[in-house]
Amino acid sequence: MKRREFFAASLAALPLAAAQTGTAMEQPRASHSPARVLVISAHPGDYCSRAGGTLIAQVKAGSKVKVIWLTHGETNEAGVILQQHPGISLPEIRRIREAEAFASAKVIGAEGQMMGWGDNPLIVTPERMQTLARDIADFKPDIILTHWKNEVTYATHWLTSKSAIEAAQLANGSWDIRFFEPTIGTATRTGFVPDEYVDITDVFDQKVQAMKTLTAQPWIVEYYTTCNRMRGLESGRHYAEAFVRWAPRPVVQALLNGPTSLTSR
Numbered sequence: 291m292k293r294r295e296f297f298a299a300s301l302a303a304l305p306l307a308a309a310q311t312g313t314a315m316e317q318p319r320a321s322h323s324p325a326r327v328l329v330i331s332a333h334p335g336d337y338c339s340r341a342g343g344t345l346i347a348q349v350k351a352g353s354k355v356k357v358i359w360l361t362h363g364e365t366n367e368a369g370v371i372l373q374q375h376p377g378i379s380l381p382e383i384r385r386i387r388e389a390e391a392f393a394s395a396k397v398i399g400a401e402g403q404m405m406g407w408g409d410n411p412l413i414v415t416p417e418r419m420q421t422l423a424r425d426i427a428d429f430k431p432d433i434i435l436t437h438w439k440n441e442v443t444y445a446t447h448w449l450t451s452k453s454a455i456e457a458a459q460l461a462n463g464s465w466d467i468r469f470f471e472p473t474i475g476t477a478t479r480t481g482f483v484p485d486e487y488v489d490i491t492d493v494f495d496q497k498v499q500a501m502k503t504l505t506a507q508p509w510i511v512e513y514y515t516t517c518n519r520m521r522g523l524e525s526g527r528h529y530a531e532a533f534v535r536w537a538p539r540p541v542v543q544a545l546l547n548g549p550t551s552l553t554s555r
C-alpha cells in the first residue's frame with residue numbers, strides 16, 4: 291500500500307483522503323492492500339484515546355497495527371490507582387498499568403510492546419533510541435502515529451514525539467509520520483490544527499470499550515468522546531479523529547472540479 295492511501299483504506303475515510311489519491315469523492319473505493327501501522331505512545335492510554343478509532347478501522351480493513359508504549363505512566367498517569375491504593379509500590383503500579391495497556395490493545399486488535407523507560411522523567415538514552423529505531427526497522431511501518439510534535443505543555447508527550455521522529459530517521463526508512471491530538475484542552479495553546487480527519491462513527495462503540503479498559507484514567511471516556519464529537523463537527527461527521535501530517539503532500543488536480551470541503555456531501 292502506498293502511504294498516501296493509508297487513510298483511504300479506513301472503513302470510512304473522508305473526502306480529504308480521496309482528494310489526495312485523486313479519486314472522485316463519491317466514487318466507491320477500490321480495495322487496498324493492508325497497511326502496517328505503528329503507534330508510538332508515551333503512556334498506556336494516549337494512543338487509544340487519540341487514535342483508537344482510526345486503529346480499529348485499520349484493523350477491520352486488514353491492517354497490521356502495533357503500539358509501542360515508552361512508559362507505564364506510573365507517576366503522571368496512574369490516576370485513581372494512587373488515590374485508591376495509598377502507599378502502593380511503583381512496581382505494582384507498573385504491573386497494573388501494563389495489564390491495562392495490553393487489554394486496550396486487545397480490544398483494538400493491535401500488537402503491543404511495553405518499553406517501560408520511566409515516567410516523569412521519561413529517560414530516552416542513546417541506547418534506548420537505538421532500540422526504538424531497531425524496532426521500527428523490524429516492523430517496517432507504512433505509517434507511524436505519535437504525539438503532536440509541539441505538545442510542549444506535556445514534556446513526556448513532547449519527548450515521545452521527538453524520540454519517534456529521531457528513531458524513524460535512524461531506522462532509515464521512508465516512514466510517513468502523522469501526529470495525533472495533544473492532551474484535550476491544549477490543542478489551541480500548542481497550535482494543533484488538523485489537516486486530516488478519519489470518520490470513526492462506525493467504530494466508536496468499540497473505541498469506548500477499549501478506553502474503558504484503562505481504568506486508571508476513567509475520565510478519558512468522557513474527555514475524548516467530547517474531543518471526537520468536536521472533530522466530527524469540524525469534518526461533517528458524527529465522531530472523528532484528527533491528525534496533522536509531518537510532511538503533507540500537495541493535492542494536484544487537472545482542473546478545479548467543484549467543492550472539496552470536508553463538509554460537502
Ligand SMILES: [Zn+2]
Pocket residue numbers: 332333336367447
Ligand atoms: Zn500521556
